[in-house]
Amino acid sequence: MLAYWYNAPRHIKLIFIIAVCAAIYVANQVQPxxxxxxxxxxxxxxxxxxxxYLQTKISDRGSSKSKLQFLLRIYPLIIVGIVMWMLPPQHNWIVTIQALGxxxxxxxxxxxxxxxAKRFE
Incomplete structure (x- = not known):
């Protein structure tokens, strides 16, 4: 899914950013x-x-590349786990939406x- 983001057209990226910001705003109205x-x-x-970024810079031949790919596949799940574990229990799903947003x-x-695109060289 993250690889798609780097190749997505501009309008898709804009729609995602607006949707996430709107979700953060609505959740903030309930519990900041x-x-x-x-x-x-x-x-x-x-x-x-x-x-x-590191995944693109590490050579394809090394064993560290496969370990990094495994870590990057589970890193979004780790983020969700960290956020769910550290947030206060009051209105947990509201603050989780904001944190993940x-x-x-x-x-x-x-x-x-x-x-x-670079404007100046």
């Missing part, structure tokens, strides 16, 4: 997410992109920024 969890979510989202927003923005 604390800044500590927001920063943790932002770091996890950056880690998601950084893992994909912030993970996705950072992933979207960092991946789009990295692959943007």
């Amino acid at each position: 997410l604390s800044p500590t969890y927001t920063v943790l979510s932002l770091a996890l989202g950056f880690g998601l992109h950084f893992g994909q 912030f993970v996705l927003v950072v992933f979207f923005l960092v991946s789009i920024y990295q692959n943007r």
